[in-house]
Amino acid sequence: MSFFALHKITARKIIAGLFVASIAALPANALAAPQSGTVKSTHGAWSILCDTPAGAKSEQCALVQNVVAADRPEMGLSVVVLKTADNKAKILRVLAPLGVLLPNGLGLNVDGKDIGRAYFVRCFEDGCYAEVILEDQLVQTLKTGKAATFIVFQTPEEGIGIPVELNGFGAGFDALP
Numbered sequence: 001m002s003f004f005a006l007h008k009i010t011a012r013k014i015i016a017g018l019f020v021a022s023i024a025a026l027p028a029n030a031l032a033a034p035q036s037g038t039v040k041s042t043h044g045a046w047s048i049l050c051d052t053p054a055g056a057k058s059e060q061c062a063l064v065q066n067v068v069a070a071d072r073p074e075m076g077l078s079v080v081v082l083k084t085a086d087n088k089a090k091i092l093r094v095l096a097p098l099g100v101l102l103p104n105g106l107g108l109n110v111d112g113k114d115i116g117r118a119y120f121v122r123c124f125e126d127g128c129y130a131e132v133i134l135e136d137q138l139v140q141t142l143k144t145g146k147a148a149t150f151i152v153f154q155t156p157e158e159g160i161g162i163p164v165e166l167n168g169f170g171a172g173f174d175a176l177p
Contacts (some may be wrong), residue, residue, distance in 0.1 A: 041175060044168020048176060060085065063172045069162045076128075076163050077150055081134065083176060090134035095127045096120070100152045106130040107151030107159065110141050110166070144169035 037051030040061060050061040062082040069075040078095040094106055105117040115138070118130040132138075142148065148164040 015169040041172075042168075043172030043175065044121060045165035046172040050170060050177075055131045058085075061177050063169075063176050065160055065164060067164050069160055070159060075152070075160055075162065077152070077164070079150070079164055081173060081176065090139065091131055092118075092134050092138075093129055093131045094118070094150060095129055096152050097127045098123065099154065101154060101156065102128060104156060104159075107147045107149075109151070109161075110145040111147060116139065139173065142166055143173065145169075 026099065030094050037049045040048045040050050042048075043063075045106075046063050046065050048061050049064050050059050052059045060082070062080045065079045067077050075097060080093045080095070081090065082093070083090050096106065100120075102120045102123075105119040108115040118132045120128045120170050122129050143166075145166045148166055149161040150164055151159045151161050153159050
């Protein structure tokens with residue numbers, strides 16, 4: 001089961017969401033591994049990072065957490081949640097390092113429950129991105145959950161679980177402009 005199937009997102013809706021995200025949201029490579037911008041607030045393990053991208057009329061913000069696998073320091077993820085500029089969609093974008101197995105996608109477990117998989121949509125020099133439109137059910141799961149694990153694959157058989165703290169996700173999501 002994928003994030004997409006779980007949340008009843010059709011391929012057309014995904015493509016439309018990615019189009020909206022590419023126009024209305026911060027560029028993927030500007031948010032995934034935050035190097036610039038201003039931390040506006042911190043909510044548990046999450047930070048709200050804001051910046052005005054080139055050509056944008058106003059500041060745009062995202063809820064961000066960067067994590068690294070405890071036993072594999074080269075295996076880190078940037079987890080980014082943002083709202084499109086028109087406020088019509090919420091997006092979960094995860095940057096994984098180059099070298100992950102793309103066809104297996106990115107798995108997600110929350111509090112030991114398999115939520116599903118999202119597929120990688122593009123790669124840049126800083127890594128590969130998986131994106132989904134956040135439906136209300138997944139937002140609630142993340143708000144009320146205690147611990148999430150994102151799973152990337154280096155081989156078809158070898159999944160690497162990377163823990164992501166959900167402490168502060170709800171407050172940070174609600175504070176996201």
